[in-house]
Amino acid sequence: MIQILIYGAVISAIYAMLAVGFTLIxxxxxxxxxxxxxxxxxxxxxxxxxxxxAKLPLWLAAILAVLLVALxxxxxxxxxxxxxxxxxxxxxxxxxxxxxxxVEQVLLLIFGSEARNxxxxxxxxxxxxxxxxxxxxxxxxxxxxxVLGGLWVFMQHTKLGAAILxxxxxxxxxxxxxxxxxxxYSIVMGLSAGIAAAAGVLVAPFQTVIPGMGLLPxxxxxxxxxVGGLGSIPGSIxxxxxxxxxxxxxxxxxxxxWSQIVSVAAVLIALILRPTGFFGKRVAF
Amino acid sequence: xxxxxxxxxxxxxxxxxxxxxxxxxxxTKPIKIGVNTAIQLQxxxxxxxxxxxxxxxxxxxxGVLGRKFETLVADEGEAASEGPxxxxxxxxxxxxEDHVDVLIGGYDSGVTLGELPHIAxxxxxxxxxxxxxxxxxxxxxxxxxxxxYIFRVNPINSAKQANGLIDFIVGKLKGELEYSKISIxxxxxxxxxxxxxxxxxxxxxxxxxxxIAEFFDVQTADFSPIFTKVKDSGSQYLLIIISHAASxxxxxQWYDAKVPVPIGGIDVKAQDANFFKRVDGKAISEVSTxxxxxxxxxxxxxxxxxNFVKLYGRAPVYTAGGSYDAVYIYADAIKRAGxxxxxxxxxxxxxxxxxxxxxxxxxxxxxxxxxxxxFVNELFVQWQQDGNRVVIWPREVANGxxxxxxxxxxx
Numbered sequence: 001m002i003q004i005l006i007y008g009a010v011i012s013a014i015y016a017m018l019a020v021g022f023t024l025i026x027x028x029x030x031x032x033x034x035x036x037x038x039x040x041x042x043x044x045x046x047x048x049x050x051x052x053x054a055k056l057p058l059w060l061a062a063i064l065a066v067l068l069v070a071l072x073x074x075x076x077x078x079x080x081x082x083x084x085x086x087x088x089x090x091x092x093x094x095x096x097x098x099x100x101x102x103v104e105q106v107l108l109l110i111f112g113s114e115a116r117n118x119x120x121x122x123x124x125x126x127x128x129x130x131x132x133x134x135x136x137x138x139x140x141x142x143x144x145x146x147v148l149g150g151l152w153v154f155m156q157h158t159k160l161g162a163a164i165l166x167x168x169x170x171x172x173x174x175x176x177x178x179x180x181x182x183x184x185y186s187i188v189m190g191l192s193a194g195i196a197a198a199a200g201v202l203v204a205p206f207q208t209v210i211p212g213m214g215l216l217p218x219x220x221x222x223x224x225x226x227v228g229g230l231g232s233i234p235g236s237i238x239x240x241x242x243x244x245x246x247x248x249x250x251x252x253x254x255x256x257x258w259s260q261i262v263s264v265a266a267v268l269i270a271l272i273l274r275p276t277g278f279f280g281k282r283v284a285f
Numbered sequence: 286x287x288x289x290x291x292x293x294x295x296x297x298x299x300x301x302x303x304x305x306x307x308x309x310x311x312x313t314k315p316i317k318i319g320v321n322t323a324i325q326l327q328x329x330x331x332x333x334x335x336x337x338x339x340x341x342x343x344x345x346x347x348g349v350l351g352r353k354f355e356t357l358v359a360d361e362g363e364a365a366s367e368g369p370x371x372x373x374x375x376x377x378x379x380x381x382e383d384h385v386d387v388l389i390g391g392y393d394s395g396v397t398l399g400e401l402p403h404i405a406x407x408x409x410x411x412x413x414x415x416x417x418x419x420x421x422x423x424x425x426x427x428x429x430x431x432x433x434y435i436f437r438v439n440p441i442n443s444a445k446q447a448n449g450l451i452d453f454i455v456g457k458l459k460g461e462l463e464y465s466k467i468s469i470x471x472x473x474x475x476x477x478x479x480x481x482x483x484x485x486x487x488x489x490x491x492x493x494x495x496x497i498a499e500f501f502d503v504q505t506a507d508f509s510p511i512f513t514k515v516k517d518s519g520s521q522y523l524l525i526i527i528s529h530a531a532s533x534x535x536x537x538q539w540y541d542a543k544v545p546v547p548i549g550g551i552d553v554k555a556q557d558a559n560f561f562k563r564v565d566g567k568a569i570s571e572v573s574t575x576x577x578x579x580x581x582x583x584x585x586x587x588x589x590x591x592n593f594v595k596l597y598g599r600a601p602v603y604t605a606g607g608s609y610d611a612v613y614i615y616a617d618a619i620k621r622a623g624x625x626x627x628x629x630x631x632x633x634x635x636x637x638x639x640x641x642x643x644x645x646x647x648x649x650x651x652x653x654x655x656x657x658x659x660f661v662n663e664l665f666v667q668w669q670q671d672g673n674r675v676v677i678w679p680r681e682v683a684n685g686x687x688x689x690x691x692x693x694x695x696x
Binding site for chain 2: 003007011112113114115117119120123125131132133134135136137205206207208212216248251252255256257259260
């Protein structure tokens with residue numbers, strides 16, 4: 001039981017990081033960012049490249065990786081998304097899909113399809129309450145909580161955070177009071193990409209790093225965000241807990257084979273019971 | 286009238302040349318070997334390089350029946366994500382567009398099974414050097430006329446590997462280490478589904494308890510539930526059957542959590558020469574089967590191994606030994622048949638008796654490479670300190686003692 005509690009928490013923290021970033025950019029800029037999984041993959045590959053090729057120390061590589069991917073996110077928003085936003089959100093959706101496909105192919109070309117190895121930050125194993133957990137996983141959990149906590153503090157207690165909330169409520173009104181909407185969108189995209197990259201950096205030591213690694217997390221983030229309510233951060237966290245714990249529970253109690261199917265079924269049931277998600281409002285495109 | 290005679294002579298000479306020269310050209314036209322393999326993986330790269338090595342050696346000695354070999358390669362893709370369609374396209378390209386004379390390759394059994402009808406329809410000999418499912422060669426028995434082109438040179442099929450594993454379980458785990466409870470897990474791939482039930486049966490018949498015998502998805506990224514279950518069951522050893530799944534991640538997660546259960550079995554990625562380094566040494570004490578190692582399996586093995594390392598700067602994996610032998614076996618069959626014509630070569634292949642780098646190669650009625658004493662065998666190799674590989678089973682070829690994971694102090 002304790003194992004499920006701990007492992008479930010680790011998985012949920014990672015899912016929460018992915019989902020929150022996804023819902024943030026949607027809630028604020030109304031962008032359904034299909035390249036979100038790419039930020040996750042790029043985070044993992046960046047930390048691999050910086051440690052294995054540039055031979056940087058791990059902690060430095062991790063920080064750089066997150067910053068680089070955040071910059072990449074801002075670039076995407078500035079160069080590809082902004083010009084299209086006036087036209088249609090469908091065009092934006094498609095351009096993010098194009099970015100996702102491009103990133104996967106570029107990673108395949110540069111790094112090949114074999115799984116890459118990222119060294120662990122923490123090598124010790126911990127035993128408490130009868131459970132063996134690797135230090136790396138606990139680090140992922142702690143970092144995830146820190147990042148989400150930091151995000152909450154940022155949103156609630158800084159001017160920039162208030163500005164972002166304002167934009168998400170009413171972009172036009174926010175502009176009337178002098179908040180530069182376009183610049184806010186870029187910042188939020190950078191934030192979203194950075195959090196996704198952080199998730200990638202944290203799980204890279206104990207997950208498979210392959211070019212296609214961003215697809216499944218994107219699908220799960222999307223499912224979580226829909227269940228939690230599009231645009232709602234607490235909803236995303238709740239949805240992440242639901243998915244993470246269902247998967248872990250099934251994997252431990254029944255069989256790993258069933259964990260993926262049952263978790264998707266859980267999402268389906270949640271949507272049937274509450275089509276707008278736990279905390280969402282009906283959104284029209 | 287007078288003008289016609291020179292033209293007639295020229296025409297006659299031309300006709301004669303047209304008939305005679307292609308026949309002569311036929312005699313010196315290169316024999317094309319098509320290699321269909323997963324070029325992104327080490328098993329694929331080594332297959333290609335070993336074929337090239339053998340082809341270069343044979344060509345340097347004048348080729349076969351005065352004809353040289355030529356190598357063409359096509360990518361089978363990653364079976365785990367793409368399925369058989371890329372492999373089928375590769376085979377069709379090699380047979381239909383490049384008109385190869387023989388196919389040497391294969392890795393994923395599902396892909397090979399998908400390719401078989403296309404290979405049979407193209408009437409090309411296929412020397413399998415990577416896939417292990419017995420279902421592939423079963424077709425030779427079920428429909429000889431249609432599938433007589435299919436041979437397996439390497440590895441010994443998964444059912445025979447299962448027998449080798451049962452021998453390891455009963456002889457080593459039970460006999461020498463006196464374990465009484467083991468668990469078995471394998472990836473959810475075709476060849477593993479063939480093996481795991483056989484292993485469980487063999488172990489229980491020998492009086493051992495097998496509390497867990499499960500499959501996991503090839504795409505699984507998180508093995509902690511498995512490790513926890515196996516540990517909680519009180520198992521003393523975890524037998525693993527992995528080829529396509531994430532061996533690197535599996536081993537790293539096992540080491541990081543210091544799971545108090547030693548692991549070993551079939552782990553194809555753990556055969557890679559750089560596996561130990563790739564996982565930062567976390568594969569220590571893992572046992573994995575191998576079909577070729579730098580050991581005198583035959584008088585040719587060590588020399589070939591050293592040549593491969595000199596040529597390519599890395600140690601070969603199991604497909605390399607198989608591909609190298611396959612080229613020589615094919616050349617030997619052409620020589621004995623006196624021609625490269627497919628049906629004649631098939632007859633000659635069936636009576637092969639060739640000592641390669643892995644052992645002595647003969648084929649049985651299903652065109653399967655024979656296993657057992659004196660033939661091609663399965664070795665159990667353990668990763669030990671500093672990445673040294675030690676053969677710990679079978680007893681006759683073992684060159685070291687088996688060790689425990691460093692965090693387990695006694696048996």
